[in-house]
Amino acid sequence: MNHELVNPVPIKHKFFTPGVIALVIIALNGLVFLMGRFFFGLGAVTNLNNQYPWGLWIGVDVAAGVALAAGGFTTAALGHVMHREEYHAIVRPALLTAMLGYTFVAMGVFVDIGRWYFIWHPLVMWNGNSALFEVGICVMIYMSVLYIEFLPIVTERFIGKVNLPGFLSSLNKLVDKILRLLDRGLSKTMFVFIIAGVVLSTLHQSSLGTLMVIAGPKMHPLWQTPVLPLLFLLSAISVGLPMVIFESLIASRSLKLKPEMHILSRLGSMIAPILGIYLAFKIGDMFIRETFVYLGEFNTASVMFTIEILFGVVIPLRMFLSPKVLKSPPLLFTASALVVFGVLLNRINNFVVAYTPPYSTESYFPSFGEISVTVGFAAMLVLAYRFIVLNFPVISLPGKHTAQPTKYSIRGVEK
Amino acid sequence: MSGKSRRDFLKKSALIGAGVAGFSTTTSKAAPKNILSEDRMGVLVDTTACVGCRNCEWACKDAHGLPAGNLESYEDRKILETKRRPDHTALTVVNEYPHGKNSNLPIDLKVQCMHCDHPACVSACIVGAFSKQENGSVIWDTDMCIGCRYCMAACPFQIPAFEYDKALNPLIMKCDFCFERTKEGKLPACVSICPVEALTYGPRTELIKIARSRIKRNPARYVDHIFGEYEVGGTSWMYLASKDFKELDFPNLGKNPAPGVSESIQHGIFAYFVPPVSLYALLGGIMWITKRRKELEEEGKI
Ligand code: SF4
Ligand code: SF4
Ligand code: SF4
Numbered sequence: 232m233n234h235e236l237v238n239p240v241p242i243k244h245k246f247f248t249p250g251v252i253a254l255v256i257i258a259l260n261g262l263v264f265l266m267g268r269f270f271f272g273l274g275a276v277t278n279l280n281n282q283y284p285w286g287l288w289i290g291v292d293v294a295a296g297v298a299l300a301a302g303g304f305t306t307a308a309l310g311h312v313m314h315r316e317e318y319h320a321i322v323r324p325a326l327l328t329a330m331l332g333y334t335f336v337a338m339g340v341f342v343d344i345g346r347w348y349f350i351w352h353p354l355v356m357w358n359g360n361s362a363l364f365e366v367g368i369c370v371m372i373y374m375s376v377l378y379i380e381f382l383p384i385v386t387e388r389f390i391g392k393v394n395l396p397g398f399l400s401s402l403n404k405l406v407d408k409i410l411r412l413l414d415r416g417l418s419k420t421m422f423v424f425i426i427a428g429v430v431l432s433t434l435h436q437s438s439l440g441t442l443m444v445i446a447g448p449k450m451h452p453l454w455q456t457p458v459l460p461l462l463f464l465l466s467a468i469s470v471g472l473p474m475v476i477f478e479s480l481i482a483s484r485s486l487k488l489k490p491e492m493h494i495l496s497r498l499g500s501m502i503a504p505i506l507g508i509y510l511a512f513k514i515g516d517m518f519i520r521e522t523f524v525y526l527g528e529f530n531t532a533s534v535m536f537t538i539e540i541l542f543g544v545v546i547p548l549r550m551f552l553s554p555k556v557l558k559s560p561p562l563l564f565t566a567s568a569l570v571v572f573g574v575l576l577n578r579i580n581n582f583v584v585a586y587t588p589p590y591s592t593e594s595y596f597p598s599f600g601e602i603s604v605t606v607g608f609a610a611m612l613v614l615a616y617r618f619i620v621l622n623f624p625v626i627s628l629p630g631k632h633t634a635q636p637t638k639y640s641i642r643g644v645e646k
Numbered sequence: 647m648s649g650k651s652r653r654d655f656l657k658k659s660a661l662i663g664a665g666v667a668g669f670s671t672t673t674s675k676a677a678p679k680n681i682l683s684e685d686r687m688g689v690l691v692d693t694t695a696c697v698g699c700r701n702c703e704w705a706c707k708d709a710h711g712l713p714a715g716n717l718e719s720y721e722d723r724k725i726l727e728t729k730r731r732p733d734h735t736a737l738t739v740v741n742e743y744p745h746g747k748n749s750n751l752p753i754d755l756k757v758q759c760m761h762c763d764h765p766a767c768v769s770a771c772i773v774g775a776f777s778k779q780e781n782g783s784v785i786w787d788t789d790m791c792i793g794c795r796y797c798m799a800a801c802p803f804q805i806p807a808f809e810y811d812k813a814l815n816p817l818i819m820k821c822d823f824c825f826e827r828t829k830e831g832k833l834p835a836c837v838s839i840c841p842v843e844a845l846t847y848g849p850r851t852e853l854i855k856i857a858r859s860r861i862k863r864n865p866a867r868y869v870d871h872i873f874g875e876y877e878v879g880g881t882s883w884m885y886l887a888s889k890d891f892k893e894l895d896f897p898n899l900g901k902n903p904a905p906g907v908s909e910s911i912q913h914g915i916f917a918y919f920v921p922p923v924s925l926y927a928l929l930g931g932i933m934w935i936t937k938r939r940k941e942l943e944e945e946g947k948i
Contacts, residue, residue: 272816273810284808312929343794349791361912363794426930446799447904449802449804
């Protein structure tokens with residue numbers, strides 16, 4: 232790996248700010264309802280019932296969570312597989328988001344399934360016909376891959392700096408040695424994991440789309456289509472880079488860093504074509520299945536579909552085509568946020584709005600508890616992200632790109 | 647990359663490929679049981695005969711260890727004024743609809759799992775807890791279930807119910823076609839208690855013949871449709887009625903098995919793991935080429 236262009240360092244900034252304290256409160260509120268779920272059952276906290284077995288947690292925490300963590304594999308493909316080193320500076324932050332994103336997806340699954348203590352069952356009980364099995368297995372393997380991909384950041388942080396407290400300090404040398412060994416092994420084999428990560432992502436991003444195909448007529452025809460897996464994959468790819476831009480701009484504002492506009496604008500210029508392909512398939516599918524007739528009706532489904540396409544795809548697509556948008560941080564942020572919003576809404580639409588059970592007596596709307604848990608998880612994710620970038624070398628400081636990679640020479644990375 | 651590490655690279659990629667391929671042979675065997683035996687059993691529900699006594703509801707609860715109350719309390723017909731669905735307290739329920747053709751009597755309709763021949767629940771279940779048995783029943787292994795509720799999302803008849811109120815060991819619940827009773831040669835509880843000829847238990851092929859002849863003998867009484875003969879690829883429980891099934895709240899389903907499309911997509915993506923492995927190889931190739939080009943560039947050879 233070539234490190235000349237990047238110099239990631241732990242950012243120096245205090246952890247607590249008023250915003251962070253607000254996040255802590257939101258997270259604690261979520262935890263309270265989570266306890267309710269574990270002590271009194273799903274029915275006590277959620278509005279789920281036999282008509283609506285899946286709700287906000289599956290739609291947002293799991294499905295949207297997986298999609299919004301797509302920045303990890305898209306940047307890995309761009310930076311490592313296509314070997315565009317100019318983008319290496321964003322690979323680490325994207326990797327961190329993906330790692331945390333998938334961790335929270337796993338937590339979302341854990342709290343949603345009724346028998347959480349059997350979460351390991353799919354590892355030993357296989358059903359190759361089940362799309363959910365495929366998603367579950369791929370997500371588990373991919374999460375491990377992400378942790379492995381993140382390991383070098385940990386070794387880099389501690390090599391030469393191992394300083395165990397008290398009597399453990401006699402182990403300092405040994406731990407350092409192990410870390411170096413690990414680091415050397417990892418840097419030689421990392422490409423295996425990077426490619427595996429991209430393959431696994433393509434697989435489960437699309438299988439997530441297969442999930443609802445089996446629901447057949449229970450799903451509104453605006454969304455139910457046999458090409459759902461392709462649409463899910465395309466939308467995941469198209470939200471990857473916007474998500475990276477989105478979080479990078481938030482992080483630089485919150486940590487008082489200069490936004491890396493030269494990289495972000497270049498990334499931004501790649502988004503329009505991808506969004507265009509996604510839009511083409513989405514519209515094409517609509518015309519082939521002639522589902523546009525449902526847009527003539529005025530109901531929740533047609534309104535949600537229109538919002539999803541218009542604000543989530545068409546408007547940002549137009550924005551990303553404009554050079555002015557690509558150069559301006561606020562406009563670039565708006566365009567990226569719209570894509571993120573669009574994909575989030577698409578997943579909610581697919582898993583919640585489109586689901587119309589044949590015998591429904593009432594419609595589903597998430598309870599306060601469900602929303603609290605979802606928002607709480609999001610807050611915890613942001614807090615974890617903040618903690619890690621303040622303590623580990625994840626974000627590259629702008630303006631230091633030419634810095635000599637001195638510290639890498641001691642790490643025994645390939646010469 | 648030196649010559650040696652390039653060889654390493656290829657070797658490692660090949661290893662991963664082989665590993666993934668090995669994984670595939672086991673998965674293809676791991677699909678849950680879906681036996682379609684020639685003489686699988688079924689039940690023909692003749693809704694024109696059902697009197698709505700709800701004895702079957704009581705017998706079902708009684709046979710499955712659910713609180714059933716006493717049989718007399720089921721005589722109260724008030725409950726028929728609201729439409730109910732099977733849930734974890736009642737695996738079958740009877741609903742009432744306005745009369746059909748050639749009769750002034752209301753239509754009573756027993757609802758339970760249809761025991762599909764190509765069940766969506768079997769295909770969907772993440773751990774393969776569901777299975778279609780030789781005798782036609784679709785049952786599930788409670789000890790395997792993780793409570794993900796995907797079977798509920800998949801079932802076209804909205805049948806599996808879940809115990810949302812239990813914090814520990816919540817169960818998926820639905821009609822199991824009295825699997826334990828029929829194993830011992832007994833009739834399903836509902837069939838054995840039914841005071842009229844509303845429920846006929848027998849081999850599915852026979853039931854279709856009986857249903858046909860009933861329609862033929864009495865065309866004024868029935869609509870010419872055996873619900874479940876072809877719906878979603880056929881079901882073990884089938885219905886006769888004096889009214890269009892749509893008016894009796896039956897979902898409008900095609901003849902294709904519910905899991906058909908999703909399984910072919912799933913197997914297309916995974917066809918013996920060829921697509922993922924090829925993708926792996928392709929990405930590996932691109933990675934190697936781009937890296938190589940970079941190196942050559944740096945060495946000034948391009
Ligand atoms: S009716 Fe539903 S639960 Fe019953 S076998 Fe068919 S798919 Fe499974
Ligand atoms: S809830 Fe249980 S039975 Fe239903 S799909 Fe999930 S694991 Fe299978
Ligand atoms: S026991 Fe027979 S007649 Fe009575 S409600 Fe059930 S199916 Fe109808």
